[in-house]
Every structure is written in structure tokens, then in C-alpha cells.
Amino acid sequence: MSVLVVGSIAYDSVETPWGNVKDSLGGSALYFSAAASLFCPVNVVGVVGSDFDISKISFLKKRRVNFDGIYVESGETFRWGGRYYADLNIRDTLYTLLNVFENFQPKIPTQYKKAEYVFLANIDPELQLQVLDQIDKPKLIILDTMNFWISGKRKQLDEVIKRCDIILLNDQESREISGKPNVIKATRIISEMGPKVVIIKKGEHGAMLYHENKYFFAPAYPLEKVVDPTGAGDSFAGGFVGYVAKFGKITDEVLKKGVIYGSAIASFNVEDFSFNRLINLKKEDLEKRIKKFKELTCFG
Amino acid sequence: MSVLVVGSIAYDSVETPWGNVKDSLGGSALYFSAAASLFCPVNVVGVVGSDFDISKISFLKKRRVNFDGIYVESGETFRWGGRYYADLNIRDTLYTLLNVFENFQPKIPTQYKKAEYVFLANIDPELQLQVLDQIDKPKLIILDTMNFWISGKRKQLDEVIKRCDIILLNDQESREISGKPNVIKATRIISEMGPKVVIIKKGEHGAMLYHENKYFFAPAYPLEKVVDPTGAGDSFAGGFVGYVAKFGKITDEVLKKGVIYGSAIASFNVEDFSFNRLINLKKEDLEKRIKKFKELTCFG
Numbered sequence: 001m002s003v004l005v006v007g008s009i010a011y012d013s014v015e016t017p018w019g020n021v022k023d024s025l026g027g028s029a030l031y032f033s034a035a036a037s038l039f040c041p042v043n044v045v046g047v048v049g050s051d052f053d054i055s056k057i058s059f060l061k062k063r064r065v066n067f068d069g070i071y072v073e074s075g076e077t078f079r080w081g082g083r084y085y086a087d088l089n090i091r092d093t094l095y096t097l098l099n100v101f102e103n104f105q106p107k108i109p110t111q112y113k114k115a116e117y118v119f120l121a122n123i124d125p126e127l128q129l130q131v132l133d134q135i136d137k138p139k140l141i142i143l144d145t146m147n148f149w150i151s152g153k154r155k156q157l158d159e160v161i162k163r164c165d166i167i168l169l170n171d172q173e174s175r176e177i178s179g180k181p182n183v184i185k186a187t188r189i190i191s192e193m194g195p196k197v198v199i200i201k202k203g204e205h206g207a208m209l210y211h212e213n214k215y216f217f218a219p220a221y222p223l224e225k226v227v228d229p230t231g232a233g234d235s236f237a238g239g240f241v242g243y244v245a246k247f248g249k250i251t252d253e254v255l256k257k258g259v260i261y262g263s264a265i266a267s268f269n270v271e272d273f274s275f276n277r278l279i280n281l282k283k284e285d286l287e288k289r290i291k292k293f294k295e296l297t298c299f300g
Numbered sequence: 301m302s303v304l305v306v307g308s309i310a311y312d313s314v315e316t317p318w319g320n321v322k323d324s325l326g327g328s329a330l331y332f333s334a335a336a337s338l339f340c341p342v343n344v345v346g347v348v349g350s351d352f353d354i355s356k357i358s359f360l361k362k363r364r365v366n367f368d369g370i371y372v373e374s375g376e377t378f379r380w381g382g383r384y385y386a387d388l389n390i391r392d393t394l395y396t397l398l399n400v401f402e403n404f405q406p407k408i409p410t411q412y413k414k415a416e417y418v419f420l421a422n423i424d425p426e427l428q429l430q431v432l433d434q435i436d437k438p439k440l441i442i443l444d445t446m447n448f449w450i451s452g453k454r455k456q457l458d459e460v461i462k463r464c465d466i467i468l469l470n471d472q473e474s475r476e477i478s479g480k481p482n483v484i485k486a487t488r489i490i491s492e493m494g495p496k497v498v499i500i501k502k503g504e505h506g507a508m509l510y511h512e513n514k515y516f517f518a519p520a521y522p523l524e525k526v527v528d529p530t531g532a533g534d535s536f537a538g539g540f541v542g543y544v545a546k547f548g549k550i551t552d553e554v555l556k557k558g559v560i561y562g563s564a565i566a567s568f569n570v571e572d573f574s575f576n577r578l579i580n581l582k583k584e585d586l587e588k589r590i591k592k593f594k595e596l597t598c599f600g
């Protein structure tokens with residue numbers, strides 16, 4: 001079962017207490033693909049500038065990530081610069097240069113239109129709607145967004161929320177969308193807006209799944225050293241969607257395991273800069289961590 | 301197996317978006333007792349003013365809570381007033397009147413000195429040391445504290461930490477004690493200071509247990525309505541210590557279950573003002589919630 005992702009492709013420059021990288025691979029579509037491709041083929045739709053070195057992502061091609069939907073425009077690739085501190089909850093954005101991403105109009109290649117699993121990464125909800133209008137009815141639409149669109153394009157965002165099956169949010173975003181400070185109540189209210197499944201990403205506090213009036217919690221994997229938190233949310237989404245797509249059916253148990261796989265992948269991702277840790281991640285290391293998650297949460 | 305608790309007894313006045321109470325029963329020793337007495341007998345050491353109406357806690361006596369260590373001093377009982385907002389993470393203290401608690405010198409009745417389980421609620425670490433000096437070597441010393449003592453009486457606090465077996469902290473307190481922003485690292489470092497077991501209370505994000513290089517996570521029970529968060533930490537401690545004392549042995553599995561019972565009791569406690577919800581809490585309601593916790597965290 002293959003997955004379609006529409007999102008950003010970027011060059012990130014990141015400083016953390018553990019070091020720094022300049023113009024490393026980033027963007028929601030790439031983080032997502034590096035994670036989801038551990039489970040199933042991925043079709044990417046995005047835009048890069050003429051400065052983008054496609055050979056740098058050739059490892060993804062080997063993992064059945066298809067680049068036919070990556071368009072090269074004249075100009076520079078989207079660039080983001082950020083700085084994290086010892087307390088990783090604090091982040092400064094140093095710059096955001098949209099470049100060719102500013103005029104991105106997602107065009108879905110014909111061969112992608114029958115996608116069964118569609119991940120709408122965090123981009124302008126108007127573009128997310130354009131994507132949905134170009135594809136056949138997929139089995140599952142998974143939506144990500146951010147505070148910028150919640151306050152700036154609420155009407156369009158509400159329309160995408162109505163049309164999606166699963167929404168991923170952080171706790172603050174769930175409060176903003178629902179107007180409820182209680183995240184448990186916020187989650188239910190958002191589900192009533194459309195999505196059957198709501199997932200709240202809580203960073204170091206883990207993730208919460210809501211489905212048919214039931215909740216499930218996964219902790220963040222305990223790490224003494226987080227090298228770079230960039231892309232944690234998108235690699236979580238990639239692990240989750242990849243796992244669910246691989247199974248091809250939506251049951252409580254598959255969703256739960258999806259959240260655990262997403263959490264495990266995100267925990268690997270933050271152990272190194274960019275998505276370097278996901279490039280050569282071994283299946284046995286992933287399964288070992290899944291087993292650890294069991295010990296972290298299950299009791300007799 | 302009985303438990304000794306030394307802590308505060310107070311009259312609380314609390315306002316929340318769901319209502320308010322004036323001079324309701326409060327204080328760490330009472331919240332703890334209301335919870336722990338669901339599992340085992342509790343011996344309380346504390347001080348009240350001559351205005352304290354002991355008949356109001358007679359329900360605790362029926363649950364084998366012993367008041368021989370509650371001293372009545374002339375003057376008024378400790379009073380605290382607070383206001384919570386729709387976002388329960390924000391709390392204003394309206395007043396703190398220590399009254400008779402200001403000169404509290406814990407005197408352990410002879411019949412309590414052989415206590416096997418001792419909970420040192422959040423009071424001045426100098427007083428906590430006085431308690432330890434008055435009792436025989438107990439099986440387990442469980443310690444609670446707060447930022448006020450971490451910054452104000454660090455040397456004495458370090459001495460209590462060295463002598464305790466289990467410490468309960470919130471994430472911010474663990475960062476302050478260890479000087480490490482990463483709570484996972486903070487936990488290990490604090491354990492190296494003395495306590496074999498470190499428990500991090502994370503409020504709406506649940507609780508984390510550290511024991512012998514292993515971690516365990518319990519979520520907070522998902523509640524759409526938290527009526528009054530006062531005493532959540534102390535009722536958690538009461539549930540945890542009560543459960544562990546009832547079992548009388550310290551294994552990974554007992555500690556895990558203790559954290560789950562503590563979380564369940566705390567979740568009941570916040571459903572009403574003061575510890576009203578714990579007064580008539582039925583065993584079957586508690587067991588039902590424990591079962592729910594399993595569904596919330598375990599996966600196949």
C-alpha cells in the first residue's frame with residue numbers, strides 16, 4: 001500500500017547544544033518520507049529550487065520513495081534556520097526563506113491520483129484543499145497543520161478538517177481549534193468536526209490517540225540526550241501513517257501500534273541532526289525499541 | 301502494614317471555574333490519609349488550631365486513620381486560599397496563613413516510632429530530618445518537597461534526599477535539584493543522590509517512575525472536567541504509598557501498580573473539591589478505573 005505526501009522540502013540550518021548543521025535536508029515531506037518508507041512505498045509531491053541536490057536523497061529512492069512529484073523551479077529551495085537551547089522546549093527561528101515554496105501549487109501526477117493513504121503535511125489549507133480536489137477518494141486522509149493557519153485561514157482549515165479522517169495536532173493547537181483549555185474535551189470536539197481519529201502530539205510528554213470515545217497514550221521514549229528535535233512531529237507522522245498503510249485496515253489495535261511506531265521512529269529521529277538516524281535504521285533496532293515501549297507502559 | 305505521614309492539615313478556600321469552597325479540609329497529611337487509608341491504616345502527625353473541628357474527619361477514623369499524632373495548639377489552623385482558571389495550569393495563591401503550622405515541631409508518638417512506611421509530606425526539610433531522627437529504621441521512606449525548599453534549604457534537603465528511598469517531584473523540581481533541563485537525565489542524577497526510586501509527577505501529562513535504570517510511564521486519566529486540582533499530588537502519593545505498603549515488598553511490578561493506583565486515586569480526587577470524592581469511593585469504581593488504565597496504555 002503506498003502513501004502520498006504533500007509538503008515542504010527544505011534546507012535547514014540548526015544549532016543545538018550538541019552541535020550544528022548548515023543546509024541539511026529538512027522539510028515535512030522529507031522527514032515524513034524518511035520515516036514512512038521504512039514501512040511502505042511513498043510518493044512525494046513538493047517543490048525545490050534549482051540549487052537542490054537530488055542525489056542527496058537517493059537513499060530514499062532505494063527505499064521506494066518516488067520523486068516524480070517533486071518539481072524543480074528556478075530559484076532557491078525553501079530554507080529555515082533555528083536555534084535550540086539546553087531546554088529543548090525553547091526554540092528561536094533565526095530565519096524562514098520560503099523561496100520557491102512561496103508560490104507552490106501542488107500538482108498531483110496522474111499516477112498518484114489513486115493514492116489510498118494521503119498525508120497532508122503542514123502547508124496552507126488552501127493548497128491542502130487543492131490536493132484533495134485532484135485525487136480520487138482515498139482510503140484515509142491524514143492532516144497536519146499549525147497555529148499559523150488556525151488563526152490565519154480558519155475557514156479553509158475547517159473545510160480540510162471536515163474532509164480528513166485523522167488529524168495530528170499538538171496540545172496547544174487542539175486548544176486553539178476547539179477553544180477549550182481542557183485537551184481531553186478539545187480532542188472530542190475536534191473529532192466532532194470531522195476526523196474519526198485525533199492524535200495529540202505532546203513532545204517530551206508523548207502522544208495521545210482518540211478514536212470512538214476511547215483514548216490511548218504513548219510516552220515519549222526516555223532519552224538523556226536529544227541532539228535535534230527538528231522533524232520529530234513529521235517523523236512521528238511518517239511512522240504512524242506508514243505502519244497503518246502497511247496494515248491496510250483501521251482497527252483500534254492498528255492505530256495504537258501505529259502511535260507506538262510513530263513514537264519510536266520520532267525517538268530515533270531526534271538522536272541525530274536532520275533525519276540522519278533514519279537513513280540506516282535497522283529493523284531489529286526498531287523492533288527492540290517497540291519492545292521497550294511495552295515495558296515502559298504495560299503492567300500486570 | 302501501617303503508614304506514618306507527617307505533613308500539613310489545613311483549611312483551604314478554593315475557587316475554580318466550576319465553583320468554590322470556603323475553609324474546606326485540606327493539607328498534605330489529610331489528602332494523603334484520605335487516599336492511603338483506602339489500602340492500609342495510617343498514622344498522622346500534624347498540628348491544628350483550636351478552631352479545628354476534628355469531627356469533620358471522623359470518616360477517616362473509620363478507615364483506620366489514627367489521630368494520636370495530631371496536636372491541637374492554641375491559635376488558628378493553617379489556611380490557604382487559591383484560585384484556578386479554565387486553564388488549570390495557572391493558579392494564583394490568594395493567601396497563605398501558616399498560623400499554628402509556623403511553629404510546628406513534629407513529635408512522633410511512641411507507638412508510631414516503629415513505622416515501616418514513612419511519608420514525609422512537603423514540609424521544611426529540617427522538620428523532615430527531625431522526624432527521621434525520632435523513628436526506628438523504617439522499611440521505606442518516601443519524600444515529597446517543593447521549589448521553596450530546593451532554593452531555600454538545599455543543604456538540609458540534600459540530607460533528607462540522601463536518607464530517603466523514594467522521592468516524588470514534579471518535572472520542574474527535578475530540573476532544579478539536578479541542574480539538568482532533560483528530565484530523564486535529571487531523574488538518574490537524583491537517584492544517584494540517594495533514593496532508589498524517583499517518581500516524576502507531571503500533572504495532566506501523568507507520572508514517570510524510575511527504578512534500577514528502568515522507566516515506567518502512567519498517563520493522567522483523561523477527564524473532560526477537572527473540578528479542583530488541589531491535592532492531586534498528595535492523593536497520588538497516598539494511593540502509591542498505600543498500595544506499596546499493603547503489598548509489603550518492593551518489586552518492579554508493585555512499584556508500577558503503585559503508580560497506576562496513585563494516578564487513579566488522584567484522578568478521582570480532582571473530580572470534586574477537597575477530598576470529597578475519596579470519602580465514599582467504592583472499591584469497584586477504583587478497580588474499574590485501574591482496568592481503564594490498562595486499556596489506555598497497553599497494546600498487543
